Amino acid sequence: MFLLRIALKNTFRKMRRSLLTAVSIFVGVFMMVLGLSFIDGLDSSVIRGQIRSDTGHFRIMAKGYLEAEEENEIGPLVEEWEKQKASWGDSMEAQLHPRLSFPAELSNGRDGLQARGVGIEPESYLAAFELPVIRSAPVKPEQNPVWVGSGLAEPLGLEPGSTATLLARTRFGTYTAEEFVVAGIIRSSNAAVDSTTFFIPLKKAQELLDSAHSVSEVVGFVPRDALALEVQSRHASTLQAQGLFMQTWQERAAPVLSVNQVRRKSLNALVFLIMLVAATSIANTMVMSAFERIREIGTYRALGLQTERMAAMLMVEAGVIGVLGALMGALLGSAAIYSMRSGIDMSSMASSGNITVSMSTMLYVDLSPARVVSSFMTGLIVAALAALYPAIKFSRLSPMEAMKR
Incomplete structure (x- = not known):
């Protein structure tokens, strides 16, 4: 409890710097929640358009x-x-x-x-x-x-x-x-x-x-989308003998879904770069904060605070920044998705000729609790990994060395 109280005090000592550092985590988590959910919605739109109004299962x-x-x-x-x-x-x-x-x-x-x-x-x-x-x-x-x-x-x-x-x-x-x-x-x-x-x-x-x-x-x-492949496998030989073949909705939609996979990979790459910037920012913040309080760190060490507990205190400081950014990103991303719960009407885009593939003009973006939690945890893990090296480095300072600086 003592370590948590000290960590919170140190985090909010430089409020502006801590909040600016948290922003990078916020952007990464927000984009993960909203962007990946949007791409999932595009996938669902393509699948629904293929099955329900074009080729069936x-x-x-x-x-x-x-x-x-x-x-x-x-x-x-x-x-x-x-x-x-x-x-x-x-x-x-x-x-x-x-x-x-x-x-x-x-x-x-x-x-x-x-x-x-x-x-x-x-x-x-x-x-x-x-x-x-x-x-x-x-x-x-x-x-x-x-x-x-x-x-x-x-x-x-x-x-x-x-x-x-x-x-x-x-x-x-x-x-x-x-x-x-x-x-x-x-x-x-x-x-x-x-x-x-x-x-x-x-x-x-x-x-x-x-x-x-x-x-x-x-x-x-068929009763369920996934059964199409089973039906295809069961009747392949019979149809082949008749000079026929079966194409499932998965095969029909594959080219468009593959384009969405490229979008997904591009978004993941962008989020990775943002998280890399966030990790650098957190590491830099931790180093600056530790240098500003190096005598204070030396005093704690002189009073008998063990290396592990000193590192834990510095890690908690980074964790607080990570929680702030990741929580805001997850909450605002979820709020943005919830605001689109009734669907996005893309019929005007379709009428202008910008949609030429077989897909539904109503785009539904579902709020996935699993994605929100995984995005939030990603933000925390990035913050923890970024703070690991500075925490270990400064927690190992001897009291004499810290007092000399």
Whole structure:
């Protein structure tokens, strides 16, 4: 208790210097809490966007489809998918949704935009994915209903009930065109879907593309995100025998998540540099403080204060500075995250074209107690390690040597 009281007295003897030293710890801890939580939020946004509004937990495709998809071509199809599905049985344990994707031009009769058409089974597909219809009009099946992403409908001036012309190529390369009536405007939380995609009934898409009963892919949902890899492993050999393969959401999102990993490493490097500056600052503060009180240290040693207890007192002084900086960094970082608990709407950034990957436009930054505690402890450890050398050095001074200085 005596050592703690003396350490606190010495720490606040030079209040300004101690607070300035604590600031560097504060900045490092604050950036760890806020920055890493923000990057975790980006990861979650990408994963949520991929799964809930684009590809589901997995998608089953014919070999060679991915290469064609990159070239914006129809590519090889899953032939007679209903028969293929029957061979999978109930072991898939997933909710399956067939779809037929194709490049097309959507026109209002005057202007046209290149877009991505998707043939779906509307009732089940729109309910399974997060694709809310914000405006709708009753359209009969024989009128060829189409549901258009809000970012695609706006520049074309399309509204529910208006007519749109679809120009596409069949799977054999011939051009085909047909009129559709807008049944609804979709506004999801995925900018890439909203700005480029429209949906038509699957049977109509198969007729338009002359694809019979074939589909581009079959997307599926499983009860938990992590189960996708298990399903892939279980059915890999069966699908391979059928000339098919399965891509999981982990594989689909990997390129974007790898970019976030680069951001994470960059942030860690920046925090490391800040903590290095903080450690240097604390070590410098401890040396200056010890030199200013070197006679006082000699007196304590002459009165019988052991080396270990003298070092402990100096370490406690550094610990107080570390606690001040780390605590403020953790608290303010947590407060900043808490203030964003309702999410950050990035839809305006998406509409400007700055978001081109499939990700949710609502960014949620979760407050992780484990990250707050680990960041706080990192600040304390940096302070303790920085003070270790000065504490050992000055605690070993003999009383005579200290009194001479």
